[in-house]
């Protein structure tokens with residue numbers, strides 16, 4: 001080992017600083033498949049415990065679905081384990097093309113190109129489409145992977161206030177002299193479950209000749225009447241120039257992502273997107289399983305309907321129980337607690353009651369906006385929801401926050 005104590009002491013100090021700030025992230029070992037019911041070893045080294053999972057992105061409950069697992073086995077048998085190549089050398093199988101076509105159909109676009117992840121899709125797409133004389137106009141709360149993707153692109157960067165259409169329009173006026181403009185947003189924002197007003201965004205895009213790019217990772221598969229995503233939910237299906245999304249959430253939750261949209265942009269990504277050109281092909285097992293997922297959710301809306309019903313039930317009951325939850329219809333349900341320690345303490349107590357949730361605080365959310373983010377799944381049965389609601393009510397009662405709003409909770413616990 002080559003580096004000196006000077007460097008070691010610096011890194012140790014950084015880690016200590018994170019611990020002292022109370023933002024050190026500990027991993028818990030799950031010793032079962034991902035599902036509503038999981039077996040967890042936490043703290044690591046202690047006995048395992050059966051808990052109900054309320055913090056996965058497993059929105060449709062497909063992560064451990066028998067048909068999906070079977071399709072993965074079939075892929076392994078028929079197309080092998082790895083491709084040992086990028087797509088354009090010898091890493092493209094017929095099944096990759098099949099999945100790209102299916103995603104195109106499902107998302108209502110013209111073409112699709114797969115990436116190893118949505119993070120990679122976002123890292124590649126901006127640099128392919130835009131250059132120095134162009135402008136990126138992004139919502140201030142876009143996902144970190146978009147922030148990083150925009151950093152890799154030479155276009156000028158503008159922000160608009162979160163979901164503020166007047167401010168977006170101002171920025172569009174300000175950038176009239178640029179060659180191309182792109183409006184950039186998450187379809188659904190992951191911390192709040194906020195749904196971007198895509199109808200208005202598309203309208204502004206049309207009015208000012210700006211492209212519209214939407215990262216729909218927290219929406220593909222279940223938002224909208226047939227689960228196509230935020231564009232369907234907002235009535236602008238087929239009208240988004242560029243959609244990026246992930247296979248790592250509702251669509252089985254393994255890994256993989258894509259850029260889907262206008263054909264010429266997708267074609268250019270195949271030629272120029274660096275994470276596409278210089279990173280390995282998504283493996284066959286994931287592709288055949290993802291093909292099955294798209295088949296399942298194209299055939300019936302049962303799962304997204306169940307998710308919608310579960311979400312409405314949970315939101316209603318938790319509001320009745322006296323929790324301060326951010327309003328909305330998304331299965332991300334932020335239970336607002338404002339104080340970071342309170343969020344951590346309640347999450348720990350809930351775990352002891354058999355409910356696995358995580359407290360989020362700065363820097364993941366703004367200071368004074370600490371919360372427990374609950375995520376509902378179609379894999380949850382009513383008894384699971386009832387158990388969670390009962391546990392929350394018991395723990396919330398212990399901290400005396402039921403029926404209390406922001407002001408009262410902050411008076412009791414501070415920021």
Ligand SMILES: *Cc1c(COP(=O)(O)O)cnc(C)c1O
Pocket residue numbers: 116117118119120143145146186190215216217218245246247248255256257
């Ligand atoms: C989860 C997420 C990603 C990352 O997706 P991966 O496929 O896991 O890289 C990107 N964007 C948004 C908005 C996300 O929520």
